[in-house]
Amino acid sequence: MHNALKCTLLSLSLLAAANACAQAPSLAKCTRSANLLACVDPDGNAYSVATAGSTTYMRGFEVSGKRYWAQTSSRYGQLTFFTGLASDGEAWVGYSRRVGWTTLNRFSSSGGSSGKFTCSRLTGC
Known part of the structure; x- marks a missing residue:
């Protein structure tokens, strides 16, 4: 998957980190309301995150791939499942599992990418 999409997946697993990004203008400029966060980074990548109950909707535009995407x-408790689709036809699925202050993440895409990574609230990803 492309770098902007990987960063967005990281944002999902640590939504609190999105708040930090909103306060760090060198990373991205963000606008926030009660249940919507919209950001644009210095390269022109844009994304928005909206919440409704236990469901999160993300949409974005990735400059390098010139594509739109939605996730x-x-x-469900400590588990979060996600699915996404990009305008070039790439699809992806994955999950995040919280264990204390650590998040275990796995993903796979139709473009051939797959991986796993661990994030901690103390040390990052």
Whole structure:
């Protein structure tokens, strides 16, 4: 998957980090309301995150790939499952599992990418 999409997946697993990004103008400029966060980074990549109950909806535009993408995530206790689709036809699925202050993440895409990574609230990803 492309770098902007990977960063967005990281944002999902640590939505609190999105608040930090909103306060760091060198990373991205963000606008926030009660349940919507919209950001644009210095390269022109843009994304928005909206929440409705335990479901999160993300949409964005990736400059390097010149493509639009959308992702939906649903939370069930400590597990969050997500699926996404890009305008070039790439699709992806994955999950995040919280264990204390650590998040275990796995994803796979139709473009051949797959991986796993661990994030901590103390040390990052």
